[in-house]
Amino acid sequence: MTARETLGELELYVLVALARLGDEAYGxxxxxxxxxxxxxxxxxxxVYATLGRLADKGYVTFHFSEPLPVRGGRSRKHAxxxxxxxxxxxxxxxxxxxxxxxxxxxxxxxxxx
Amino acid sequence: MRRGAPGFARWFLLCVSPPDEREFLLxxxxxxxxxxxxxxxxxxxxxxxxxxxxxxxxxxALRRLRxxxxxxxxxxxxxxxxxxxxxxxxxxxRNVVPSxxxxxxxxxxxxxxxxxxxxxxxxxxxxxxIEDPGQVVRFRLLHRNGRLGTSVAWxxxxxxxxxxxxxxxxxxxxxxxxxxxGAANAEFVSSLAVEEDFDRVFxxxxxxxxxxxxxxxxxxxxxxxxxxxxxxxxxFGGDSTVVGTAIAxxxxxxxxxxxxxxxxxxxxxxxxxxxxxxxxxxxSFRRNRGAVWLPAVGRIRSGVSxxxxxxxxSVVGARLSIExxxxxxxxxxxxERLHDTLVDPVRPMLLLLSGAVVLVxxxxxxxxxxxxxxxxxxxxxxLAVRVALGGDPWRVRRQLLIESxxxxxxxxxxxxxxxxxxxxxxxxxxxxxxxxxxxxxxxxIVLAVSLGAIALAAVLAWIPSARRLARxxxxxxxxxxxxxxxxxxxxxxxxxxxxxxxxxxxxxxxAGVLLATHEQLSxxxxxxxxxxxxxxxxxxxxxxYPEPEQIRTFxxxxxxRIEALPxxxxxxxxxxxxxxxxxxGDVFVREDLGDRGTDNPTAQVRWITPGYFxxxxxxxxxxxxxxxxxxxxxxxxxxxxxxxxxxxxxxxVGKTIEWNGLRGWRVAGxxxxxxxxxxxxxxxxxxxxxxxxxxxxxxxxxxxxPETLLGAVRETIRGLDPMVVVDDPATLSARMREALAPHxxxxxxxxxxxxxxxxxAGVGVFGLITQAVGRRTREIGIRMALGASGHRVARxxxxxxxxxxxxxxxxxxxxxxxxxxxxxxxxxxxxxNDVGVLAGTGLxxxxxxxxxxxxPARRASRVDPLVTLQSE
Numbered sequence: 015m016t017a018r019e020t021l022g023e024l025e026l027y028v029l030v031a032l033a034r035l036g037d038e039a040y041g042x043x044x045x046x047x048x049x050x051x052x053x054x055x056x057x058x059x060x061v062y063a064t065l066g067r068l069a070d071k072g073y074v075t076f077h078f079s080e081p082l083p084v085r086g087g088r089s090r091k092h093a094x095x096x097x098x099x100x101x102x103x104x105x106x107x108x109x110x111x112x113x114x115x116x117x118x119x120x121x122x123x124x125x126x127x
Numbered sequence: 128m129r130r131g132a133p134g135f136a137r138w139f140l141l142c143v144s145p146p147d148e149r150e151f152l153l154x155x156x157x158x159x160x161x162x163x164x165x166x167x168x169x170x171x172x173x174x175x176x177x178x179x180x181x182x183x184x185x186x187x188a189l190r191r192l193r194x195x196x197x198x199x200x201x202x203x204x205x206x207x208x209x210x211x212x213x214x215x216x217x218x219x220x221r222n223v224v225p226s227x228x229x230x231x232x233x234x235x236x237x238x239x240x241x242x243x244x245x246x247x248x249x250x251x252x253x254x255x256x257i258e259d260p261g262q263v264v265r266f267r268l269l270h271r272n273g274r275l276g277t278s279v280a281w282x283x284x285x286x287x288x289x290x291x292x293x294x295x296x297x298x299x300x301x302x303x304x305x306x307x308x309g310a311a312n313a314e315f316v317s318s319l320a321v322e323e324d325f326d327r328v329f330x331x332x333x334x335x336x337x338x339x340x341x342x343x344x345x346x347x348x349x350x351x352x353x354x355x356x357x358x359x360x361x362x363f364g365g366d367s368t369v370v371g372t373a374i375a376x377x378x379x380x381x382x383x384x385x386x387x388x389x390x391x392x393x394x395x396x397x398x399x400x401x402x403x404x405x406x407x408x409x410x411s412f413r414r415n416r417g418a419v420w421l422p423a424v425g426r427i428r429s430g431v432s433x434x435x436x437x438x439x440x441s442v443v444g445a446r447l448s449i450e451x452x453x454x455x456x457x458x459x460x461x462x463e464r465l466h467d468t469l470v471d472p473v474r475p476m477l478l479l480l481s482g483a484v485v486l487v488x489x490x491x492x493x494x495x496x497x498x499x500x501x502x503x504x505x506x507x508x509x510l511a512v513r514v515a516l517g518g519d520p521w522r523v524r525r526q527l528l529i530e531s532x533x534x535x536x537x538x539x540x541x542x543x544x545x546x547x548x549x550x551x552x553x554x555x556x557x558x559x560x561x562x563x564x565x566x567x568x569x570x571x572i573v574l575a576v577s578l579g580a581i582a583l584a585a586v587l588a589w590i591p592s593a594r595r596l597a598r599x600x601x602x603x604x605x606x607x608x609x610x611x612x613x614x615x616x617x618x619x620x621x622x623x624x625x626x627x628x629x630x631x632x633x634x635x636x637x638a639g640v641l642l643a644t645h646e647q648l649s650x651x652x653x654x655x656x657x658x659x660x661x662x663x664x665x666x667x668x669x670x671x672y673p674e675p676e677q678i679r680t681f682x683x684x685x686x687x688r689i690e691a692l693p694x695x696x697x698x699x700x701x702x703x704x705x706x707x708x709x710x711x712g713d714v715f716v717r718e719d720l721g722d723r724g725t726d727n728p729t730a731q732v733r734w735i736t737p738g739y740f741x742x743x744x745x746x747x748x749x750x751x752x753x754x755x756x757x758x759x760x761x762x763x764x765x766x767x768x769x770x771x772x773x774x775x776x777x778x779x780v781g782k783t784i785e786w787n788g789l790r791g792w793r794v795a796g797x798x799x800x801x802x803x804x805x806x807x808x809x810x811x812x813x814x815x816x817x818x819x820x821x822x823x824x825x826x827x828x829x830x831x832x833p834e835t836l837l838g839a840v841r842e843t844i845r846g847l848d849p850m851v852v853v854d855d856p857a858t859l860s861a862r863m864r865e866a867l868a869p870h871x872x873x874x875x876x877x878x879x880x881x882x883x884x885x886x887x888a889g890v891g892v893f894g895l896i897t898q899a900v901g902r903r904t905r906e907i908g909i910r911m912a913l914g915a916s917g918h919r920v921a922r923x924x925x926x927x928x929x930x931x932x933x934x935x936x937x938x939x940x941x942x943x944x945x946x947x948x949x950x951x952x953x954x955x956x957x958x959x960n961d962v963g964v965l966a967g968t969g970l971x972x973x974x975x976x977x978x979x980x981x982x983p984a985r986r987a988s989r990v991d992p993l994v995t996l997q998s999e
Contacts, residue, residue: 041155058159059144059183062152063190066145091151 237542378670632939750796
């Protein structure tokens with residue numbers, strides 16, 4: 015577990031977004047989720063590149079949706095957390111919590127509801 | 128869907144995104160773009176899209192460049208080159224014959240290229256094995272008649288040394304031969320007599336003992352000697368106690384002061400066995416500036432350029448010509464880089480050789496290319512299926528390139544292994560030996576060039592099949608009959624074969640010109656009867672035969688004993704031998720005109736015994752040719768050229784001349800001209816009585832085969848005096864053949880390469896026509912069903928080959944024109960019939976083409992229309 019690679023910031027955001035979005039996670043929703051919650055401008059390219067990296071590490075798998083029932087409807091590439099991805103997310107969050115516990119930074123973390 | 132997403136930005140993203148993701152990525156972007164455009168207007172959406180592009184490009188590009196560590200089933204782009212190579216090997220094993228042909232062709236091509244380039248590199252390109260080789264020069268002398276001589280006068284050299292500052296060291300070095308008296312018998316050794324500073328010119332250091340001291344060299348001592356490493360190893364078995372002892376050279380004891388290092392660089396005689404102090408023999412040579420006899424070398428001071436040194440030397444030369452107008456006026460000393468001296472004479476030959484080999488390599492690459500193309504054609508359905516199923520065409524091309532590279536690599540490796548053998552063969556055949564041959568070998572530079580040639584061959588051979596893929600019409604290739612070459616591919620094949628034939632035309636034509644030159648030169652009448660004459664040199668040394676009378680007795684006895692040998696009809700003596708080593712020219716004075724300075728006639732002076740003309744069958748054209756038996760009678764004989772040059776229309780017989788300072792010699796007669804070399808017009812020759820010369824050639828006319836006489840001659844001379852060497856033995860016919868050896872070598876070499884190119888081009892024609900017939904089987908079947916005879920069909924097929932050959936011949940003939948000018952440097956005055964040679968070349972090529980087309984033509988003529996049409 016200690017040998018596991020550390021997650022980059024954007025990787026962490028993408029994993030969290032996947033955990034929140036569940037079945038609805040694909041390029042558009044992931045990008046919006048990160049922009050909305052982390053208040054960070056994020057490009058579609060960066061999202062795809064990050065998803066690719068996470069897939070290389072085995073944290074993410076893809077599945078393709080049925081074509082949308084509209085004219086010229088397309089298939090979407092949905093991303094899903096794997097068990098390993100879930101563990102990696104848990105470990106990162108725990109590590110962050112451990113680092114933060116008992117620390118007074120003089121500002122409060124803002125939790126959007 | 129697009130609904131106005133900016134086209135260029137979209138296209139750019141398409142390019143940078145990974146192939147298996149781009150579709151989803153772009154669709155996602157389009158989706159957001161559409162929503163944004165609906166909600167906030169198109170302008171904002173476009174700006175948003177562009178921002179997306181700018182921020183996406185970098186992570187996507189990085190992502191694409193990074194290899195994926197995943198071990199599972201991988202998409203096509205990351206399949207290893209190793210897999211391709213393994214596939215290529217499997218494929219080669221499935222097509223054994225074409226693959227072996229390709230490997231063998233490339234192996235031969237690379238072996239030839241590597242061998243020739245290693246020779247070129249070793250001889251032409253590599254610097255001399257001495258420190259600062261660019262600073263080492265030799266001195267030359269531009270004479271009044273425009274001749275650029277290779278020697279200078281001794282007193283001039285001393286003035287060059289005293290009056291210039293551009294040189295670090297300068298030394299005269301006179302090559303020669305000496306008789307070395309070993310334990311059992313005597314032999315000739317090659318010697319180099321040098322001045323002070325010679326060792327500094329070449330940076331020579333002794334391996335054992337010391338170098339000749341400055342005093343020994345200045346005092347021109349005749350009792351010391353330095354041995355070459357090779358001579359010391361062979362004659363003294365590498366025994367270092369020989370230093371300090373005396374050895375006998377020319378009958379005089381000399382103390383060995385040291386042994387040179389192995390491979391020490393010497394000039395003018397690179398293979399000198401002994402080096403000793405230069406002894407200027409005659410007082411006249413110390414004063415006479417007209418006596419130009421001494422080769423000289425120098426080292427330019429470091430930091431001084433060649434041009435500066437040359438111009439300083441010119442100034443000194445000009446000063447000397449003012450100071451000594453009688454001898455030096457109109458004479459200019461010149462400098463020449465030693466590297467150029469050594470390499471210039473062989474450069475054209477090596478360039479010719481390189482050019483010829485490169486042409487053969489190109490022809491060979493053409494064959495390899497068409498074989499690979501044929502292999503790719505046989506697999507066109509497989510390849511088309513791969514592309515149709517979404518295989519990246521470049522991925523398929525990479526596969527083809529690796530197949531080509533595997534075959535070229537195997538062939539090239541074999542070629543490199545064969546190269547040293549080929550090089551040895553080449554050097555063995557090279558007439559007269561190459562300068563610096565000991566430097567030739569496989570080294571990193573040669574290896575790098577060979578690897579480059581292999582890579583080039585691989586790529587050249589790959590291009591046609593890669594292009595074929597670019598043009599491939601998938602539907603056509605996937606079609607059931609798969610009978611498809613596009614018209615483009617067919618043309619490509621024809622152009623390639625025509626190119627091969629053009630290169631072969633150039634080579635065959637060149638070989639023809641060289642061969643015709645050799646033929647013409649070997650038919651030249653030398654003006655004497657060469658058959659049945661054995662010649663060799665004998666020298667009566669000063670030590671054993673100090674008195675003139677003893678010399679005369681020795682030679683008289685030698686001639687008497689050899690005449691007694693069975694089969695010998697005649698024995699004569701001369702100071703020279705036709706087609707032998709060159710000669711000694713001198714100025715003489717017509718006494719009726721008086722001394723006219725530089726206008727005095729010059730001639731080669733030949734010392735002969737009276738029967739010389741009779742033995743060689745040279746007739747007299749005026750006067751008497753056999754009267755110069757006794758020097759006291761002061762009679763000389765001239766050849767026609769000298770008579771014409773010196774006396775013009777007047778009859779020289781009875782006139783008196785002065786030669787070599789001897790007055791009152793009467794011209795007894797004029798003899799017909801003879802040649803000294805096949806390609807040289809006769810030189811002006813003055814024949815004088817033999818007298819008491821120490822070194823003489825003996826000419827022995829024999830009834831049978833003169834070469835069988837040599838053993839008996841050696842035995843006879845050993846019986847007379849075991850310390851006298853029979854040197855330079857050869858029959859006159861062999862000498863004449865030997866003189867043409869460079870011509871024979873050139874003609875044979877280019878001929879062999881031309882034949883190789885022709886063979887390869889023939890194979891190319893065969894392949895082309897076989898394919899054409901295979902492709903048109905149905906058409907031929909229809910023709911025959913409609914009544915065409917087999918004959919007619921065969922003629923039609925051969926005609927197609929002849930058309931291609933005609934194009935190749937035309938281009939080749941055009942290319943041959945400039946090549947002919949280059950080859951002109953080797954003809955030495957011979958004028959082969961170019962048009963005839965070109966016609967012969969064309970005929971040869973047509974014959975080869977027809978022969979190559981004959982087998983497929985016969986196959987075409989036997990097509991059974993029923994079988995062919997049913998199979999469709």
